[in-house]
Amino acid sequence: MSALDHFSTALEMAAALRAREISARELLELHLARIDEVNPQVNALVSVDPDRARAQAAEADERLARGEEVGALHGLPYAVKDTHDVGGWRTTYGSPLMADHVPEADELVVERIRAAGAVVVAKSNVPEFAAGSHTFNTIFGTTLNPYDLGRSAGGSSGGSAAALATGMVALADGTDMGGSLRNPASFNNVVGLRPGLGRVPEWPQANAWEATAVSGPMARTVGDLALLLSVQAGPTPRVPMALETPGAVFAEPLERSGGAALAGLRVALSADLGGAFEVDHEVARVLADQVAVLEGAGSRVVDAHPDLHEAEDTFRTLRAWHFQARFGDLLAAHPDQFKASLADNIRAGAPLSGADVARAYTQRTTLAERMRVFFESHDVLVLPVSQVPPFPADQEYPQSINGRPQETYLDWMRSSYLITVTGCPAISVPAGFTTDGLPVGIQIVAPHSGERRLLEIAHAFEQITRVGDRRPALGNV
Structure with a gap:
């Protein structure tokens, strides 16, 4: 058997599978054992189906044995967010109204990862209808942070992030309206990308023209995330807003020479977008520490931010409109x-x-x-992902930040949702830890259609800092 373990990168696993250093069956069993070991503690994966996963892994091995061409995710254990329909697989959206729902067919993002050879092991836990950045529901309970089991794993893709952080799956996906791919990545010391509009097409949709929420990839490393994005992205006639760029461009190596992607980079760094939100002192400290990292790699860092004063009203209005259209009748009933x-x-x-x-x-x-004009003078914008580090899991949301009350379950997420309504791609990358050992990520924002360069920049930052290499002390690490 290969020397791979459950924290090996997805790229390493994929290479070992193709070289037949390990079989898909063996790789799956490695991950199923890990699920048995740590999932009861963090509650990240739900509707786990080992038998169905074993059948997929067996088929993956047989395809390779027959000499068939295999996809980019061939044999990789995978978790699908429990808001994505998987044909024949219980999909609850975290709602008691959907507790027994079993879709008949895969939605597009699932079609693509299955066609690429991923072995679906489970669904990942979500808050009710993916609303809120703390993962809990009345069906499956609360997902806990593997770095501190008394803390939140974030949300709404919190199950995906905690599963990745603990090595239960090689890759996982998520969705993001107000920060649901970025926030849990920050809370769990993994990587999450909110792609720009049309980059990852979604189908079916009730409103094909409404794009506040997007689907996207999550992984332990930027390279793994790019691998998944290469499968998720790409045109389709079913989605009128889908971009024409083929996903394969994201599968190309991200490395330039060393940290060259950061050399000469014009970085605008802002702790609070000019006072648009309160930031916990520990989060602000981690962000400030990155100035030396970036400048040491040759970047030119300035304190600057775009004027986003309309973003608050824009996001709140579109979110409420979207929720009313989607759930209004269901709530009335x-x-x-x-x-x-x-x-x-x-x-x-x-x-x-x-x-x-x-x-x-x-x-x-x-x-x-x-934002277009802002990025004429700056290559990227760097700011906090989340305004707070992981908060106590018995709270629905942080009640205050630095003594400033947070009135609703949305208030503390401004650092993410103000970026949402710009339409720009944004990535959360591990950056540091609080004095209590809780993960903190930074958010890097790029111009529209700038995902490829954004990934190169994030990868270079990751390789210099290596913060993402720190694993939670949970189970057998």
Whole structure:
């Protein structure tokens, strides 16, 4: 058997599978053993199906034995977020109303990862209908942070992040409206990318033109994340907003010579976008520490930020409108089957007028143009991913930051959702730890359609800092 372990990179695993240094069956059993060991502690994976996974792994081995061409994710153990439909697999969206739901067919993002050869092992836990950046629901319970089991794993892709951080799967996916790929990546010391609009097409959709929420990749390293993005991205006639660039461009090696991607890089760094939000002192310290890292690699770092003053109203309006359109009738029929914060967010959409929504889209257009101009003078924007480190798991959301009250379950997520409505791609990369040993990531934002360069920059930063190499002291590490 190969010397691989459950913390080997997905790229290493994929190479070993192709070289027949390890079989897909053996790799799966390695991960199933890890799931048995640590999932009862963190509760990251749900609807685990070893028998179905073993059948997929056996088919993967047989395909390779027959000499067939195999996909980029061939034989890699994989977790699908429990908001993505997998045909024949229980998919609950974290809602008691959907507790027994079994879709008939895969949605597009699942089609693509299965066609690429991934071995689906389980679904990853989510908050109710993926609303909120803390992963808990009444069906499966709370996902805990592997670096401190008393803390939140973030959300809404918290199950994916905790599963990756503990080595239960090689790769996992997620979605992001207000930070749901970025926040849990920061909380779990892994990497999460919110792609730009149209980069990862989604189908089916109730509204093919509404793109506040996107799907995207999550991984332990930037290289692994790029591998997954190469499968998720690419055109399709089913999605009118899908970009034409083939996903294969992201599979090309990210390395330039050493940290050359950072040399001469024009970095705008901002702790709070000019006072747009409160930031925990520990998070601010970790961000400030990165100035020396970036400048040491040859980047030119300045304190600068775009004017995003319309972003707050834009995000809140579009989110409420989206939630009301999607869940309004369901809430009316089952008022006692929604958590209070989600119900309030849905109801906030009811009084919105056409003029309100039009204003939000006009403002979003203004924000996109302002970012375009900003990036004429700067290559990337660096800011916090989350305004706080992982908070106690028995809280739905942080009640205060530096003594400043957070009134709703959204207030503490501004550092992510203000970026959402710019439409720009943004990645969360491990950057440091609090004095209590809790992970903190930084958010790097690139211009529209700049995912490829963003990945190169994030990879170079990752290789210099190596913060992502620190594993949680959970199970047999």
